[in-house]
Amino acid sequence: MATASFQSILESKLVQFVIGPEKKEFLVHEYAVSSLSKPLDRLLNGQMKEATEGRVVWDDMDEAAFVRFIQWAYSGSYTDPEPVIFTDSSVIATSTAEDGKVAKNATATAGAGSSVTIALEEDAESVVSFVHRPSCSLCYPTVPIYPSSRRPKCEKCPDPRKKRQMVNGFISSSLYACSTHSSPPRQNKKYDENYALVFLAHARLYVMADKYDLPQLSELALHKLWATLKIFTPYPSRLGDIVCMITYAFHSFSESAEGDKMCDMLVHYSGCIYENLTANDGFKTLVEEYPLFTHGLMKKIAERLS
Secondary structure: OOOOOHHHHHHOOEEEEEEOOOOEEEEEEHHHHHOOOHHHHHHHHOOOHHHHHOEEEEOOOOHHHHHHHHHHHHHOOOOOOOOEEOOOOOEEEOOOEEOOEEOOOOEEEOOOOOOOOHHHHHHOOOHHHHHHOOOOOOOOOOOOOOOHHHOOOOOOOOOHHHHHHHHHHHHOOOOOOOOOOOOOOOOOOOOOEEOHHHHHHHHHHHHHHHHOOOHHHHHHHHHHHHHHHHHOOOOHHHHHHHHHHHHHHHHHHHHHOOOOHHHHHHHHHHHHOHHHHOOOHHHHHHHHHOHHHHHHHHHHHHHHHO
16 A cells, blocks of 8 residues: 555545445545556546546446445555354355355255264364374374385375375465565354355455555455455355365456466465365356366365376
C-alpha cells in the first residue's frame, strides 16, 4: 500500500462506489484509493468517466470483498470473516460453484454426494497435525531391522515419507511470508463450520490485488489464505469449501493460472491432501474443467509416488 498521510486522505474529496448486483453505494475518500497504485490513480484522477463523474461502478465485485478492500486501504489490514456455523445437525453445508461463481445458497441435506459418517469426520486432520503426529513404527522404525528393499508395506501409510516431505514443504514455505502483521487465523473445530466464504474472502482480495497492481494486498491475502489452510481440518463434509475456492481461483486466472502464486499454492495444498479430495464429487468436476489445475496436481502426485 502506498504511504499516504491520514490527513491527506481526510482532506481528499469523497468518491461514490457502487458495488455488486445490488448496487450498494459507498462513499470513500478518493486519496485512500488513488494513492494505492497507478491503475487506481488513473481510474480516479485520469480521463476516464469514473474520474469526471466521481462515481465508480463495480457491479461484478462482492460487497464483503469491497468492504475489506477499503478497510485495508485505510488501515493496512483487514478482518478475517467468520465461518458459517450450522446448528442443525441434519444439515451439512456443501459449497457449490456455477460458472466459477459461488452459489449463495450453498447448503444441502446430509447424504448428498458421498455419504459422510461422524467417524470419518473425526478421523480428519490438518496438514500441521499430520506432520506433528507420532511417526508410524513401520515407516520410521527406531532400529532399521529391515533393509529398505524388504521393509514390509504399511497399510495405513501408503507413501508416508513423500507425503511428509510435501506437507513440510507447504507449511514451512517462505513464499507466503508477509511483511504486514497478521493475526493468527481461527481454526475450525467441527465439521459443521463452513469455511467457503473465509477462503473466498482472501482469494477475492488476491484477485483484486492482481488486477489493480496492489502487491502488498496480494502478499497479505495470500499469507492469510496459506495460514488458514495450514490449520484447516478437511472434514469430508468440508471438502466442498476447498473445491469451491480452487474453482474460483482457476476460473479467475484462466490461462494465466500457471505460475500464479495463489494457484500454485492451491495445487501444492491439493497434492498434500489429494486422498481426501478424491472423495468429493465436486473435485471430479474441477479436475475435468480446469486442465491447468489437473496438470499441476498430477505433477505433485508424481512427486509423492516417485
